[in-house]
Amino acid sequence: MKFISKFSSRTVVMPTTDIDTDQIIPARFLTTTSKEGLGRYVFHDLRFNADGSEKQNFVLNTPAAQGCGILVGGHNFGCGSSREHAPWALLDYGIRAVVSTAIADIFKTNSLKNGLIPVVVDQVTHETLLQNPGMELTIDLEARSLTLANGRSVEFPVGGFARYCLLAGIDQLGYLQQHLNSIARFEESRSWTP
Amino acid sequence: MNQRKTLFDKVWNDHIVVAETADTPAVLYIDLHIIHEVTTPQAFSVLRDHKLPVRRPDLVLATLDHSTPTTPVSTFKDLAVVSEGALNQISQMEKNCAEFGIDLLGFDSANRGIVHVIGPELGATQPGKTIVCGDSHTSTHGAFGALAFGIGTTEVGHVLATQSLLQRKPKTFAINVDGTLPAGVTAKDLILAIIGMIGVDGGTGHVIEYRGDAITALDMEARMTICNMSIEAGARAGMIAPDATTYEYLNGLPRAPQADEWDAAVSRWRELCTDEGARFDKAITISATDLQPMVTFGTNPGMVVGINDAVPDNLSDPSFRKALDYMQIEVGKPMTGYDIDIVFIGSCTNSRLSDLQQAADVVAGRKIADGVRMLVVPGSQQIKKAAEDLGLDKIFMQAGAEWRESGCSMCIGMNGDTAGKGQLTVSTSNRNFEGRQGVGARTILASPMTAAASAIAGKVADPREYL
Numbered sequence: 001m002k003f004i005s006k007f008s009s010r011t012v013v014m015p016t017t018d019i020d021t022d023q024i025i026p027a028r029f030l031t032t033t034s035k036e037g038l039g040r041y042v043f044h045d046l047r048f049n050a051d052g053s054e055k056q057n058f059v060l061n062t063p064a065a066q067g068c069g070i071l072v073g074g075h076n077f078g079c080g081s082s083r084e085h086a087p088w089a090l091l092d093y094g095i096r097a098v099v100s101t102a103i104a105d106i107f108k109t110n111s112l113k114n115g116l117i118p119v120v121v122d123q124v125t126h127e128t129l130l131q132n133p134g135m136e137l138t139i140d141l142e143a144r145s146l147t148l149a150n151g152r153s154v155e156f157p158v159g160g161f162a163r164y165c166l167l168a169g170i171d172q173l174g175y176l177q178q179h180l181n182s183i184a185r186f187e188e189s190r191s192w193t194p
Numbered sequence: 195m196n197q198r199k200t201l202f203d204k205v206w207n208d209h210i211v212v213a214e215t216a217d218t219p220a221v222l223y224i225d226l227h228i229i230h231e232v233t234t235p236q237a238f239s240v241l242r243d244h245k246l247p248v249r250r251p252d253l254v255l256a257t258l259d260h261s262t263p264t265t266p267v268s269t270f271k272d273l274a275v276v277s278e279g280a281l282n283q284i285s286q287m288e289k290n291c292a293e294f295g296i297d298l299l300g301f302d303s304a305n306r307g308i309v310h311v312i313g314p315e316l317g318a319t320q321p322g323k324t325i326v327c328g329d330s331h332t333s334t335h336g337a338f339g340a341l342a343f344g345i346g347t348t349e350v351g352h353v354l355a356t357q358s359l360l361q362r363k364p365k366t367f368a369i370n371v372d373g374t375l376p377a378g379v380t381a382k383d384l385i386l387a388i389i390g391m392i393g394v395d396g397g398t399g400h401v402i403e404y405r406g407d408a409i410t411a412l413d414m415e416a417r418m419t420i421c422n423m424s425i426e427a428g429a430r431a432g433m434i435a436p437d438a439t440t441y442e443y444l445n446g447l448p449r450a451p452q453a454d455e456w457d458a459a460v461s462r463w464r465e466l467c468t469d470e471g472a473r474f475d476k477a478i479t480i481s482a483t484d485l486q487p488m489v490t491f492g493t494n495p496g497m498v499v500g501i502n503d504a505v506p507d508n509l510s511d512p513s514f515r516k517a518l519d520y521m522q523i524e525v526g527k528p529m530t531g532y533d534i535d536i537v538f539i540g541s542c543t544n545s546r547l548s549d550l551q552q553a554a555d556v557v558a559g560r561k562i563a564d565g566v567r568m569l570v571v572p573g574s575q576q577i578k579k580a581a582e583d584l585g586l587d588k589i590f591m592q593a594g595a596e597w598r599e600s601g602c603s604m605c606i607g608m609n610g611d612t613a614g615k616g617q618l619t620v621s622t623s624n625r626n627f628e629g630r631q632g633v634g635a636r637t638i639l640a641s642p643m644t645a646a647a648s649a650i651a652g653k654v655a656d657p658r659e660y661l
């Protein structure tokens with residue numbers, strides 16, 4: 001995966017609070033052994049009718065939402081399960097960043113491991129974004145900044161290490177492996193064994 | 195400097211391989227890694243791509259639960275797996291475990307069951323351990339004073355390869371529960387009440403420690419129910435300090451410390467309590483004494499109400515309205531007025547022997563209401579057998595319920611056990627999210643007693659009328 005640290009895109013807005021991972025990708029689509037191609041299941045039951053046709057009024061199906069790479073969600077986005085399929089599906093669909101006032105812990109960790117940027121913003125900024133769907137935003141991971149269409153910039157918190165790994169193209173597994181000697185020493189020095 | 199530590203601090207400190215710095219997270223050692231068929235295939239692929247072995251196959255506990263069928267069968271060869279995908283996932287798991295030297299508690303194992311049921315049941319879950327699994331309800335194991343949390347598939351790969359994880363230290367949150375739970379009110383009602391109080395994001399970024407008289411009075415199975423749902427409050431993990439109840443539960447279990455190791459383990463475990471005067475980042479105190487059976491009315495576990503109370507009004511919040519629309523529930527009326535279609539007793543929240551016993555006590559000698567389907571799915575094959583030894587299977591079947599093989603079943607609806615569109619289910623599981631139990635399915639979370647009483651009544655019912 002080639003990670004691009006700074007990009008601009010329009011927003012698609014889903015103001016509902018507590019958008020959970022079962023909505024992002026329903027469990028019955030988790031019977032896969034690969035990470036690929038999950039985009040077609042993203043928000044499946046909100047997007048499609050039982051006969052497979054698109055639900056006209058669901059925001060992702062509207063013409064304005066096509067090509068939008070930034071999803072603005074309601075408070076507490078991504079709560080629920082630990083399924084990494086949620087960020088995999090969003091990325092595969094073309095979403096590159098998720099913006100909310102709060103993003104659930106495991107979802108955030110999973111997202112950063114895959115290059116989906118979780119952007120937590122203050123309420124005022126969030127309100128502006130909710131009220132202006134389709135706004136063109138610029139997200140700069142290196143600068144930790146989100147820039148609105150009017151030029152106003154806000155900083156967002158993002159774990160320094162996860163950010164560094166993404167920017168430098170460092171694989172976290174490789175980083176952990178560099179510590180294998182310490183891990184072995186730790187195992188030997190313990191007063192008890194699991 | 196404050197030397198007094200919380201239970202969490204002690205377990206955390208004991209597992210630091212490399213300390214965290216401003217720039218880098220800690221390398222945290224993992225004592226027990228539980229894996230299942232759904233969140234691991236992509237992690238094994240990474241190992242294969244990098245030509246890496248599993249570092250400590252002896253610290254991995256593997257089973258099949260999520261997409262496995264629970265339909266009763268005479269031999270496991272007859273199992274009807276729901277889809278090609280599920281079947282592929284199961285055979286992948288068998289192949290991965292064989293190739294990487296991991297012992298799999300598979301279809302033919304008497305110890306198979308839901309990940310968070312078998313860890314404790316086998317004695318693999320122990321105080322002071324760090325435990326992870328690619329499933330958010332790993333918080334269950336915190337009931338033993340372990341630090342246990344759910345991880346994603348990338349992290350499953352990290353643990354398989356290095357037995358370690360990169361972690362930032364979370365904050366701590368003390369929830370003190372005073373008083374005593376009244377009759378007919380269970381641990382499930384308590385945790386639902388707590389989530390209703392602090393909200394589904396109330397624990398975000400924190401590890402909760404449940405403390406106080408009402409908590410120490412609980413048996414291990416009830417403590418697991420509490421810790422299980424910590425994630426529904428957004429918490430990283432939930433913990434309860436180990437005590438005599440914990441040691442008694444573990445003593446003699448196959449994977450618990452044996453004979454001469456036992457005493458040393460218990461004296462180590464005795465240290466695992468929060469020191470007097472240690473500081474938490476956040477704390478609340480509630481009383482258990484006034485609680486009543488709780489049921490959810492919306493589409494997250496925080497939308498919860500006392501069984502006889504009117505569904506509250508919060509119609510200025512569009513998400514609240516959307517949830518009630520989906521549930522077809524009206525404000526101002528109690529939940530007891532709604533007819534139900536299905537009752538599900540099961541899941542890692544409430545599928546242990548005491549849960550089944552409580553439900554059986556309610557249905558014994560009674561019949562399930564016409565038109566209601568009731569599924570009872572034990573959490574493990576061991577529990578299934580223990581329940582059958584007590585005759586609980588007969589009690590359920592005589593009442594008209596279905597008695598199943600163990601697995602996740604209708605908790606997640608991946609194995610073919612689902613509710614239909616619009617059907618209303620009273621479920622002892624942990625998530626009432628839209629579509630969790632099937633497309634368009636509506637879920638009410640409740641205790642095993644409330645679920646069983648509802649099956650008899652044919653509508654949401656107060657279990658205290660059936661005691």
Ligand code: SF4
Nearest residue numbers: 331541542602605606
């Ligand atoms: S019973 Fe439900 S919550 Fe528990 S492990 Fe299975 S799917 Fe996850």
